[in-house]
Amino acid sequence: MNFARRLSCLLAIPLLLTGCSLAKDGILFPAGRVAAIQHDHLVRTTLLVMIVIVPVFVMLPVVLWRYRLTRRDSTYRPDWDFAWPLEVFIWGVPFVIVGLLSFSLWHTTHRLDPYERLDPAGRDPLRIEVVGLDWKFLFIYPDENIASVNELVLPEGREVAFTLTADGPMMSFVVPRLGSQIYAMAGMETQLHLLTDELGDFRGMNTQFNGRHFHEQKFVVRVRDDEGYRDWIAANRAGAPMTLAAYARLARPSTVARPLHFGAVAPNLFDRIVAKYRPAKNTAPMLHGDAPHPPELRPAAHDIPAGAMP
Amino acid sequence: MTGHDWIYWLFGTLRWSDFPPKGDLIADCAAGIAIAAPLAVVVLLTVKHRWRWLWEEWLTSLDHKRIGIMYTVIAFVMLARALIEAGLMRMQQALAVNADGVVSPEHFAQLFSTHGTAMIFFTAMPFLTGVINYVMPLQIGARDLTFPFLNAVGLWLTAAGAGIVMASLVVGKFAIGGWSAYPPFTETPFSPGEGVDYWIWAVSLASVGSMLSGINFAVTIYKERAPGMQLFRMPLFCWCALCTAILMIFAMPPLTVATGLLALDRYAGFHFFTNDLGGNMMAYANMFWLFGHPEVYILVLPAFGIWSEVISTFSGKRLYGYPSMVFAVMCIAVLSFTVWLHHFFTMGQSASVNAAFGIATMLIGIPTGVKVYDWLLTMYRGRIRLTAPMLFAITFIACFVIGGLSGIILANPPVDFAVHNSLFLVAHFHNMLVPGTLFGLLAGYMFWFPKVFGFRLDERWGRIAWVCWSGGFLAAFMPLYILGLMGATRRTAQFYRAEYEPFLLFAWAGAWLIAFGFVALLVQLWLSVKRRDELAAPIGDPWDGHSLEWWTPSPPPEYNFAVLPKVVDTETFTVMKRQESAYRSPDSYEDIEVPRNTGIPVIIGAAACVCAFALVWHIWWAAVAGFAAAWGALIVRSFDTDQMRTIPAADVRRQHEAWLTRARAATPIDRFAELEPANRGRAVATQ
Numbered sequence: 001m002n003f004a005r006r007l008s009c010l011l012a013i014p015l016l017l018t019g020c021s022l023a024k025d026g027i028l029f030p031a032g033r034v035a036a037i038q039h040d041h042l043v044r045t046t047l048l049v050m051i052v053i054v055p056v057f058v059m060l061p062v063v064l065w066r067y068r069l070t071r072r073d074s075t076y077r078p079d080w081d082f083a084w085p086l087e088v089f090i091w092g093v094p095f096v097i098v099g100l101l102s103f104s105l106w107h108t109t110h111r112l113d114p115y116e117r118l119d120p121a122g123r124d125p126l127r128i129e130v131v132g133l134d135w136k137f138l139f140i141y142p143d144e145n146i147a148s149v150n151e152l153v154l155p156e157g158r159e160v161a162f163t164l165t166a167d168g169p170m171m172s173f174v175v176p177r178l179g180s181q182i183y184a185m186a187g188m189e190t191q192l193h194l195l196t197d198e199l200g201d202f203r204g205m206n207t208q209f210n211g212r213h214f215h216e217q218k219f220v221v222r223v224r225d226d227e228g229y230r231d232w233i234a235a236n237r238a239g240a241p242m243t244l245a246a247y248a249r250l251a252r253p254s255t256v257a258r259p260l261h262f263g264a265v266a267p268n269l270f271d272r273i274v275a276k277y278r279p280a281k282n283t284a285p286m287l288h289g290d291a292p293h294p295p296e297l298r299p300a301a302h303d304i305p306a307g308a309m310p
Numbered sequence: 311m312t313g314h315d316w317i318y319w320l321f322g323t324l325r326w327s328d329f330p331p332k333g334d335l336i337a338d339c340a341a342g343i344a345i346a347a348p349l350a351v352v353v354l355l356t357v358k359h360r361w362r363w364l365w366e367e368w369l370t371s372l373d374h375k376r377i378g379i380m381y382t383v384i385a386f387v388m389l390a391r392a393l394i395e396a397g398l399m400r401m402q403q404a405l406a407v408n409a410d411g412v413v414s415p416e417h418f419a420q421l422f423s424t425h426g427t428a429m430i431f432f433t434a435m436p437f438l439t440g441v442i443n444y445v446m447p448l449q450i451g452a453r454d455l456t457f458p459f460l461n462a463v464g465l466w467l468t469a470a471g472a473g474i475v476m477a478s479l480v481v482g483k484f485a486i487g488g489w490s491a492y493p494p495f496t497e498t499p500f501s502p503g504e505g506v507d508y509w510i511w512a513v514s515l516a517s518v519g520s521m522l523s524g525i526n527f528a529v530t531i532y533k534e535r536a537p538g539m540q541l542f543r544m545p546l547f548c549w550c551a552l553c554t555a556i557l558m559i560f561a562m563p564p565l566t567v568a569t570g571l572l573a574l575d576r577y578a579g580f581h582f583f584t585n586d587l588g589g590n591m592m593a594y595a596n597m598f599w600l601f602g603h604p605e606v607y608i609l610v611l612p613a614f615g616i617w618s619e620v621i622s623t624f625s626g627k628r629l630y631g632y633p634s635m636v637f638a639v640m641c642i643a644v645l646s647f648t649v650w651l652h653h654f655f656t657m658g659q660s661a662s663v664n665a666a667f668g669i670a671t672m673l674i675g676i677p678t679g680v681k682v683y684d685w686l687l688t689m690y691r692g693r694i695r696l697t698a699p700m701l702f703a704i705t706f707i708a709c710f711v712i713g714g715l716s717g718i719i720l721a722n723p724p725v726d727f728a729v730h731n732s733l734f735l736v737a738h739f740h741n742m743l744v745p746g747t748l749f750g751l752l753a754g755y756m757f758w759f760p761k762v763f764g765f766r767l768d769e770r771w772g773r774i775a776w777v778c779w780s781g782g783f784l785a786a787f788m789p790l791y792i793l794g795l796m797g798a799t800r801r802t803a804q805f806y807r808a809e810y811e812p813f814l815l816f817a818w819a820g821a822w823l824i825a826f827g828f829v830a831l832l833v834q835l836w837l838s839v840k841r842r843d844e845l846a847a848p849i850g851d852p853w854d855g856h857s858l859e860w861w862t863p864s865p866p867p868e869y870n871f872a873v874l875p876k877v878v879d880t881e882t883f884t885v886m887k888r889q890e891s892a893y894r895s896p897d898s899y900e901d902i903e904v905p906r907n908t909g910i911p912v913i914i915g916a917a918a919c920v921c922a923f924a925l926v927w928h929i930w931w932a933a934v935a936g937f938a939a940a941w942g943a944l945i946v947r948s949f950d951t952d953q954m955r956t957i958p959a960a961d962v963r964r965q966h967e968a969w970l971t972r973a974r975a976a977t978p979i980d981r982f983a984e985l986e987p988a989n990r991g992r993a994v995a996t997q
Contacts, residue, residue, distance in 0.1 A: 025796045025797045025807070025809075026728070026729075026794075026795050026796040026797035027725075027728040027729070027795060028795050028796065035728065037724065038724050038725055038727065038728045041722060041724045041725060042719060042722075042725050045718060045719055045722055045725070046715065046719065049714075049715045049718050049719075050715075052679050052711075053711045053712070053714070053715055056682060056683075056686065056707065056708070056711050057708065057711075059686055060686065060704065060707060060708060063686060063689045063690055063694075064689070064694060064696075064704065067625070067689060067690065067691060067692050067693065067694050068693075068694050068696070069626075069693045069694060069695050069981055069982070074691075075691050076626075076691060076692070076693055077627075077691045078626055078627045078628065078692070078996050078997065079627075079628055080627070080628070080630075080691055081627075081628040081629060081630050081631065081632060082630070082631060082632075082633075082634075086631075086687065087631065087634055090634075090679070090680050090683040090684070091634075091676070091680055094675065094676045094679040094680065095676055098669075098672050098673060098675060098676055101672055101718065101722075102669045102672060105665060105668050105669060105672070105721075105722050105723070105724075106665045106669070108722070108724045109661050109664055109665040109668065109722075109723045109724055110661045110662070110665065111724075112661075112723075112724045112727065113660070113661035114658075114727070115658070115660070115661075116661070168500070168585075169492075169494050169495035169500050169585075170492060170494065170495065170591060172656060172730070172731055174728075174797075176728070176796075176797030177797075179727065179728060180656075180724075180727035180728065181656050181727055181728070181730060181731075182656055182657075182658060182727075183654075183656055183657045183658060185591060185592075185657075186494065186585035186586075187585060187586070188658075190657075190658040191658070203797075205799065207730065207731035207732065207799045207800075208492075208731055209419070209487070209488060209495070209800075209801040210495055210500075211419075211486070211495070211500065212414075212415045212416045212419065212486075213415070214415070214419075214801065214802070214803075215415065215799075215802045215803050215804045215805070216804075218806070276586075277585050277586045
């Protein structure tokens with residue numbers, strides 16, 4: 001990019017700050033129910049806190065102007081240092097506001113608990129198992145017996161129930177326009193429920209730093225109507241199976257250039273990945289010893305070409 | 311034994327290839343500066359024949375005032391380094407939108423890891439420890455800290471930690487796991503090599519030093535107050551120092567335990583935090599933040615104390631709501647231990663746990679908000695002088711409430727779930743720590759500088775520094791709020807969205823402005839030293855101060871007070887000035903005992919530094935030798951019975967009377983002439 005364009009970008013800042021051409025991403029532009037609730041909560045909280053903040057911005061310049069040294073006609077009371085009514089006010093108002101905020105926090109936190117169904121009365125959610133790997137995400141659709149890497153396709157309007165783990169350091173899974181994130185940790189399972197509202201392609205990523213290719217650990221989320229979703233499932237079935245050997249290769253530290261698709265998944269793959277870090281009662285002897293090689297011990301992370309996976 | 315074994319026994323894992331050149335221009339420049347700057351100091355000291363002076367007057371001193379100054383010097387050196395790293399990171403992100411930028415991702419990771427570590431442990435902590443060290447004993451009318459030797463040991467352990475961080479610029483590499491060094495990423499399988507070990511030992515040394523300081527400060531405040539100085543007559547800065555000290559005592563040990571367990575994992579094959587064999591990384595997160603959240607208040611409370619002094623002095627007014635302020639500080643200190651879990655809302659605990667910690671976090675907003683209003687009411691009906699420290703205070707008040715807002719927002723788990731690990735968070739904590747802590751410490755530096763060195767700082771360059779720092783802060787961090795809400799993650803070496811670019815460029819411009827601000831501080835210092843005769847204020851009270859430290863010559867004598875004051879009010883010195891008793895001769899003088907200088911704390915620090923460096927490189931013999939030398943020096947000290955030196959009453963009388971004569975002869979000047987050369991440090995008492 002040349003200098004002139006950079007300069008014009010810089011000059012465009014005031015325009016951008018008015019909010020008219022923000023990147024349409026994150027909770028400011030929700031595309032799912034969770035993100036929408038978070039957005040509303042953000043706005044509500046901000047407005048309530050403004051009750052305390054705005055007076056500061058009003059009073060500060062007024063006080064500075066009125067009581068400056070060179071203005072001699074304003075009252076000067078060097079020993080005035082206490083007034084009960086003011087004390088009650090400055091402790092009381094924040095107390096009431098935090099009380100209100102706490103009520104709304106408690107309510108919304110429970111409503112958006114990632115472990116709970118968003119719509120308990122609705123139809124069964126789509127189950128997806130997520131495995132955080134260095135530096136990509138593996139998505140297993142247990143009900144469809146397919147898997148994909150770095151591409152997540154979701155049917156519109158249907159609740160999705162994610163179960164997550166990691167086979168490597170900690171990671172944090174998030175799709176900014178859909179809402180909440182949750183950590184994925186080796187040997188443990190976490191859960192997340194999301195609900196899509198809008199057709200389109202969104203981006204997802206890992207937000208917890210996990211090494212030199214951290215910034216490349218991103219994936220595409222495609223929200224499709226039922227037909228599009230079924231088409232993708234069908235197309236995905238044409239992919240090679242995710243055998244234990246294929247998984248062991250995938251789990252090595254590497255980035256993938258394009259999404260990968262797998263037409264079948266080794267039985268209980270997700271549970272085996274979780275179990276391999278559990279001491280003593282190792283229920284997955286076949287995976288034992290397949291732990292990913294530490295990145296530094298390998299010469300360099302390399303791309304696995306999309307077609308190279310068996 | 312083979313040759314290879316011998317090399318391992320002698321040099322551990324250290325190899326020629328760990329020394330520069332490092333094959334990376336920026337890293338080589340950094341290493342060059344880290345070698346050249348100390349060399350230049352050595353050459354300068356040799357040429358000027360100043361080694362003996364440095365050793366006898368400074369390095370071996372147990373005087374709390376000199377130790378405070380040395381802490382501050384460490385802070386400024388590390389601040390310079392951390393600022394350069396911050397600028398590099400802003401440059402990298404601004405240039406790395408759909409491009410590679412200027413540094414490799416691994417180098418970028420080292421930058422954010424060292425930046426955080428250097429800023430928290432080696433800039434903010436030494437700075438605030440230095441200011442408390444200098445000011446607190448003077449404010450409570452004490453002659454020194456209760457344990458002067460312990461104080462020096464704390465200083466030299468901190469210096470040793472800073473030395474380890476600096477060594478990583480030259481020899482080998484620093485960690486890439488961030489300042490919080492979360493396992494399992496920092497465990498050997500994912501972070502082999504010396505980087506994390508550098509982090510572990512640097513932070514361990516600093517945290518032990520801070521805990522020792524905390525004990526010393528708390529005991530001093532409890533035991534050394536002048537006659538009549540009841541707790542509720544202490545200046546607010548001392549209250550803040552007390553709460554900070556208590557937090558240091560209780561918050562540092564969990565960090566030492568966490569780094570110790572991580573070291574056991576890495577060195578001895580334990581499995582506290584590993585992925586496998588029953589390790590649990592959440593145990594680390596809990597322990598780290600059990601330290602890490604109170605740490606935030608360790609950083610900000612002393613600054614709250616400084617703001618209270620600065621705002622009340624430059625408004626020519628008593629502090630509004632003193633009991634309210636004290637109560638608020640205590641509330642903050644206690645609550646700070648109840649909120650650590652908000653750092654990992656997204657690790658999968660239940661909604662009720664998250665909500666409880668979210669509410670606890672928001673509760674801290676109440677006393678903090680009260681303090682902001684108390685400061686505003688302190689200015690109300692005052693006579694406000696917009697000197698440089700006061701200008702910083704204004705930026706602080708305005709920016710701090712914005713940071714408070716984003717803090718309340720982040721305390722809400724529903725929103726945190728969306729912006730956790732994003733640049734929104736980065737913006738939030740910089741918004742608290744830059745105007746809160748750093749501006750506070752800079753204001754304190756400008757405010758107390760004439761007390762420390764006997765001359766005022768140049769006002770014009772102080773204001774220029776204020777403009778650059780304030781504008782730079784706003785430009786560098788406000789765009790990050792927006793980027794965070796748009797889903798830009800922290801610790802990212804490269805972005806893939808063109809929409810981010812203008813915001814990142816703007817933030818980079820802000821970083822430049824901050825860099826100018828730092829240069830302005832250096833220019834201010836240089837100009838002021840050059841014009842020190844014109845700016846001299848040796849009598850000691852240039853700002854019409856309220857508390858006891860202003861009732862001493864500038865710089866104060868080694869024993870602080872020739873005669874201990876009788877304290878009658880929170881603003882004893884104001885009372886004295888109004889009664890015109892401030893510069894009256896006392897009835898009698900007594901001999902004063904002060905600690906003798908000793909080189910043992912320096913030896914302990916150097917030995918600890920050798921030990922830590924050797925541990926990093928697995929040079930076991932040197933590690934054992936360093937450890938033994940440090941403890942050996944301490945044991946030698948314990949046999950030294952001749953630790954005090956007496957200053958005869960006659961000497962005290964002579965010095966004190968000379969000062970009183972000069973003070974009585976000086977023309978008291980009013981606040982309009984505050985910045986004139988006429989201000990020699992005797993102020994007209996405001997009524």
